[in-house]
Amino acid sequence: MLVLVGLPVGAACGRHQQTPAPAKEQHSSPKPSEAASPSPPPKDPDGLDPALAAHIEHLRARFDPRGWTVVAEPPFAVVGDGTRLQVRGHAMTTIRWAVTQLQAAYFERPPGEIITIYLFETGESYDQHARELFGDPPDTPYGYYSPSDRALVMNIGTGGGTLVHEIVHPYMATNFPDCPSWFDEGLASLYEQSAEIDGEIMGLTNWRLPGLQAALRAKQVPSFQDMCESGGGFYTADPGSNYAQARYLCYWLQERGLLRRYYQEFRAGVQRDPHGYDTLVAMVGPDMSAFRSEWEQFVLALRVG
Numbered sequence: 001m002l003v004l005v006g007l008p009v010g011a012a013c014g015r016h017q018q019t020p021a022p023a024k025e026q027h028s029s030p031k032p033s034e035a036a037s038p039s040p041p042p043k044d045p046d047g048l049d050p051a052l053a054a055h056i057e058h059l060r061a062r063f064d065p066r067g068w069t070v071v072a073e074p075p076f077a078v079v080g081d082g083t084r085l086q087v088r089g090h091a092m093t094t095i096r097w098a099v100t101q102l103q104a105a106y107f108e109r110p111p112g113e114i115i116t117i118y119l120f121e122t123g124e125s126y127d128q129h130a131r132e133l134f135g136d137p138p139d140t141p142y143g144y145y146s147p148s149d150r151a152l153v154m155n156i157g158t159g160g161g162t163l164v165h166e167i168v169h170p171y172m173a174t175n176f177p178d179c180p181s182w183f184d185e186g187l188a189s190l191y192e193q194s195a196e197i198d199g200e201i202m203g204l205t206n207w208r209l210p211g212l213q214a215a216l217r218a219k220q221v222p223s224f225q226d227m228c229e230s231g232g233g234f235y236t237a238d239p240g241s242n243y244a245q246a247r248y249l250c251y252w253l254q255e256r257g258l259l260r261r262y263y264q265e266f267r268a269g270v271q272r273d274p275h276g277y278d279t280l281v282a283m284v285g286p287d288m289s290a291f292r293s294e295w296e297q298f299v300l301a302l303r304v305g
């Protein structure tokens with residue numbers, strides 16, 4: 001069993017909110033499965049997809065002079081300011097594990113564009129280079145996904161939890177482009193603290209739990225219908241419990257063996273049910289007040305670790 005390091009207390013999602021490109025615009029280039037090609041292009045000597053190999057060469061020309069390490073960890077390119085051993089270690093453990101597990105569980109297609117994962121070993125380096133390379137100071141000390149820069153920018157010194165969380169987002173954008181924010185963040189948050197159990201990725205309880213339990217006791221957590229229908233308000237009108245509520249709804253579904261089925265059914269029916277609430281009712285209802293009571297008792301009985 002491989003247990004990944006989770007996020008520290010107080011971590012927020014690093015999704016970059018300043019430049020929220022609409023999901024469909026984030027992936028306007030032809031997807032691999034749609035690209036017309038009478039015969040597959042030749043692989044490069046390392047067996048990489050030619051587009052990824054070309055991107056790696058570009059990154060090496062740019063970052064080798066800094067002494068940074070550039071490696072391919074398909075479908076991602078990885079750049080890091082740690083030692084070659086450190087950068088390759090992150091690529092071959094956390095990234096490879098997350099890619100393998102998430103693809104097996106949910107995602108048929110790789111991200112529609114090549115995403116570069118930047119791994120900075122210290123908070124100082126992360127802050128400095130995020131500003132230099134992308135023009136903005138990070139709004140989280142842990143890491144974020146910038147769709148417009150096609151980049152995951154990570155302070156990897158804080159652990160691998162944020163990295164797994166952020167890897168979910170570009171996969172979701174390609175495989176479920178109409179996914180609303182609550183489920184995108186709920187699933188990403190679920191796996192920021194995760195383990196491989198019987199060969200499958202499983203989210204574990206984490207630091208988001210005590211705050212959710214306190215909010216539930218204070219009756220401050222919105223209904224599931226309100227959460228599902230929050231749209232962009234998931235970010236902007238957060239009562240303080242949004243990520244945790246979404247995460248522990250996903251966790252409940254996981255523990256009942258329903259999460260993957262929910263993902264598949266929601267995705268298949270998203271034109272009819274864009275918020276996912278009707279799909280949820282069909283799965284756990286129809287008495288949603290009874291479900292809410294059961295979920296609250298379940299969550300209040302959980303412990304971290």
Ligand SMILES: [Zn+2]
Pocket residue numbers: 013014015165166169184185188189
């Ligand atoms: Zn996120």
